[in-house]
Amino acid sequence: MSATSGVPAQSPNIDITVVMQLLGSMRTTYGTLNQSLNNLKEQGTSIKELGPTIQDGHNQIRDLNTEIERHDAQRASVVDTVKNTIKGELREQALAEMRERINAQIRDEVQKQVKVQVDQQLVRDHLQGISLPEQVEGGRVQITALRAAVTNSEARRANAAINDMQTEFKHVVRADGTRSPKWPANVSSLNALSEEDVAELGRDYGLHLHQRKVLNMNGFLSHIGVFGIRLT
Structure with a gap:
């Protein structure tokens, strides 16, 4: 049979101040986390509310780009038509001017040739002593x-x-x-x-x-x- 000591056991020595500080810190941390959680909830709600608005904005941007592309295509078509029209008119005008210049040159050349022939004939007649009558x-x-x-x-x-x-x-x-x-x-x-x-x-x-x-x-x-x- 074992023998026991006659001195009573001592309780751990706990610092109440430290415990109170720890509890206070935990409450502060909990409050911070709770606030953060509330903020996240609010932000999530805001994002959900903004969702359709953002999508509408994307749709509007897409429609606007489509409209811009359509106008660009129309403008390009009009520009091409105007260019072709101008080219055709300028070509016809150039051909008309060229024909007129050629006809004028032909008339001038014919007049020159006739004058040369008449002058030569007059010289021959003069040398041969033929009078004008x-x-x-x-x-x-x-x-x-x-x-x-x-x-x-x-x-x-x-x-x-x-x-x-x-x-x-x-x-x-x-x-x-x-x-x-x-x-x-x-x-x-x-x-x-x-x-x-x-x-x-x-x-x-x-x-x-x-x-x-x-x-x-x-x-x-x-x-x-x-x-x-x-x-x-």
């Missing part, structure tokens, strides 16, 4: 001969259809625009002319004369375009 008369003769050639071409074309003795001739004129005084009305009238009259008729038109009347008559018929009938 003679030059004018020479020009008139050339014009008359040209008109006679046109008239004779039409007459010969009509006379080519003659194949009988009675159809009247279309007049073939001389270089001066007149017809011979011995001009016959038709083949029958030609055949009725004397040998001398037929020869004179040939001379008036510058034809080669033969010894025989019939050859001279057929030569005249060929000269005026009649090939459908021949005299024998």
